[in-house]
């Protein structure tokens with residue numbers, strides 16, 4: 595029973611980390627609002643995969659290595675900042691999409707391949723060094739020192755699943771035909787707004803935030 599309550603605690607902590615607005619969320623909103631359900635769901639899958647990779651890296655001690663080697667950590671942070679600003683700049687220049695229907699079928703209006711959506715989710719999350727820091731803190735401070743490796747793996751996988759599930763819900767909601775019809779005419783503004791937020795985050799990362 596103690597295990598179930600600890601696991602529920604992990605679900606809660608994971609959800610809190612996931613629900614805080616950040617690049618992962620902005621990328622999910624952008625891709626699902628502009629490119630439709632398929633793109634949103636594949637982005638969520640990419641984010642979930644990246645979480646698993648970060649969990650693995652932390653458990654293998656690579657995470658600690660990253661935070662102990664400031665140059666490496668800075669490298670990831672800078673790469674992440676460049677990436678966010680690049681995607682952000684492409685997004686703020688988005689034009690109104692002419693000649694497309696309101697997506698009643700829920701199909702993507704503009705094509706974004708599954709692979710591209712997946713890669714965007716994966717890179718957004720992998721290039722965010724804070725995700726590694728989150729997992730390190732989680733494994734060293736929240737889960738106690740005596741927690742066996744198998745339980746750690748399971749808890750890490752739980753957090754990855756929470757991220758995947760939450761972002762899939764966001765994507766599913768934004769791309770559902772009734773919701774989509776409401777904002778369809780202004781979806782380029784959603785793309786621009788998300789682009790602005792990505793640029794802002796990238797700039798903050800450059801500044802060391």
Ligand SMILES: NC(=[NH2+])NCCC[C@H](N)C(=O)O
Nearest residue numbers: 611612614615616617618619
């Ligand atoms: N499991 C995590 N803490 N994932 C990081 C997600 C951070 C934040 N929710 C974002 O949208 O960027």
